[in-house]
Amino acid sequence: QDGLATLARAAGIAFGTAVDSGKLAGDPAYAAQVTAEAQLLVPEWEAKWAALQPKEGSFDLGPLGAVAGFAQGSGKQLRGHALVWHDAMPDWLTAALAEGPARARAVLTAHLDAVLPATRPAIRDWDVVNEAVADAEGNPFAAKPVAVGDLRDSPWLRALGPSYVDLTFRLARERDRTLRLTYNEYGLEGDSPWAEEKRRRTLRLLRRLLEAQVPVDALGLQAHLLLDEPFRPEPLAAFLASVREMGLSILVTELDVREGSQLAGDLAARDMAVAERVRGVVGTALEAGCRTVLTWGLSDKESWLARDPDVTRKDGETHRGLPLDGEGKRKPMWNALAACF
Numbered sequence: 001q002d003g004l005a006t007l008a009r010a011a012g013i014a015f016g017t018a019v020d021s022g023k024l025a026g027d028p029a030y031a032a033q034v035t036a037e038a039q040l041l042v043p044e045w046e047a048k049w050a051a052l053q054p055k056e057g058s059f060d061l062g063p064l065g066a067v068a069g070f071a072q073g074s075g076k077q078l079r080g081h082a083l084v085w086h087d088a089m090p091d092w093l094t095a096a097l098a099e100g101p102a103r104a105r106a107v108l109t110a111h112l113d114a115v116l117p118a119t120r121p122a123i124r125d126w127d128v129v130n131e132a133v134a135d136a137e138g139n140p141f142a143a144k145p146v147a148v149g150d151l152r153d154s155p156w157l158r159a160l161g162p163s164y165v166d167l168t169f170r171l172a173r174e175r176d177r178t179l180r181l182t183y184n185e186y187g188l189e190g191d192s193p194w195a196e197e198k199r200r201r202t203l204r205l206l207r208r209l210l211e212a213q214v215p216v217d218a219l220g221l222q223a224h225l226l227l228d229e230p231f232r233p234e235p236l237a238a239f240l241a242s243v244r245e246m247g248l249s250i251l252v253t254e255l256d257v258r259e260g261s262q263l264a265g266d267l268a269a270r271d272m273a274v275a276e277r278v279r280g281v282v283g284t285a286l287e288a289g290c291r292t293v294l295t296w297g298l299s300d301k302e303s304w305l306a307r308d309p310d311v312t313r314k315d316g317e318t319h320r321g322l323p324l325d326g327e328g329k330r331k332p333m334w335n336a337l338a339a340c341f
């Protein structure tokens with residue numbers, strides 16, 4: 001049977017996934033899964049700052065180049081992730097930013113000057129700024145609720161103030177006029193007071209940027225969904241309508257589902273709950289005009305949800321939040337995506 005990419009393409013939708021350069025090269029079953037299911041790839045690690053510039057001025061484009069080579073060899077497209085983020089920063093960068101705004105502007109400019117020309121023409125769409133908006137107070141799922149205005153605390157914010165967002169988009173556009181520039185954010189999908197507040201903050205940021213003629217083209221919904229958070233389509237649909245009214249495109253960039261702690265042994269029930277949530281969120285995004293959907297990996301075995309202590313289940317079980325199970329078998333989430341397309 002056709003993979004998700006083929007089904008999506010028939011409906012004018014690009015489907016893709018996050019990938020790992022080491023596994024693409026060293027694990028044929030993994031590479032075959034990616035080839036069969038995805039049309040669009042995004043490196044899960046290889047385009048983050050710590051990967052690209054581990055030491056100041058010494059760039060390592062090898063692993064990203066390997067992903068780009070795989071994409072080219074198999075006829076896939078590539079997204080970039082992420083030019084500025086408060087995480088995956090090498091220590092030297094954190095230290096440099098603490099030296100003040102002039103130094104911060106210089107290192108940012110040098111990074112973009114090295115990375116954007118080197119990744120052209122393979123990457124035509126970058127997550128330019130990732131996760132700048134602060135989580136609302138009281139959000140039990142928030143890692144860092146600290147905020148300065150609407151923005152989260154970060155070395156970039158401390159060095160440059162809120163205008164670090166403006167600066168990064170402007171520099172990216174100056175260096176590549178035809179690149180699609182995406183603002184990428186999590187926690188926007190649910191029906192909860194903190195999601196509502198995060199949507200308000202994100203809309204305020206995007207409005208401010210567009211009023212200042214900052215070149216932002218698209219909003220990426222990470223869609224790291226949480227079954228413990230309620231969902232109804234209406235609040236998400238209203239938010240996405242406002243985003244579209246601003247002239248922005250919408251992407252789903254990092255879809256996966258964290259199960260609720262209440263779901264333990266019953267695999268069928270867990271898989272149905274995951275599928276239903278995916279259908280609700282992706283269906284709402286597609287209705288709002290989203291034409292790009294990426295999952296954050298394809299199989300539960302490879303997922304960060306199985307290995308990152310911030311997000312793993314705490315009861316010894318492994319999340320079943322991706323389209324394929326540990327053996328690579330298609331789950332109800334796969335069918336939910338197929339049905340959405």
Ligand code: XIL
Pocket residue numbers: 044045130186222254304308
């Ligand atoms: C995660 C990766 O999946 C992990 O392997 C890594 O250790 C940390 O980052 N939002 C993002 C992604 O934008 O870059 C994150 O990826 C997941 C949350």
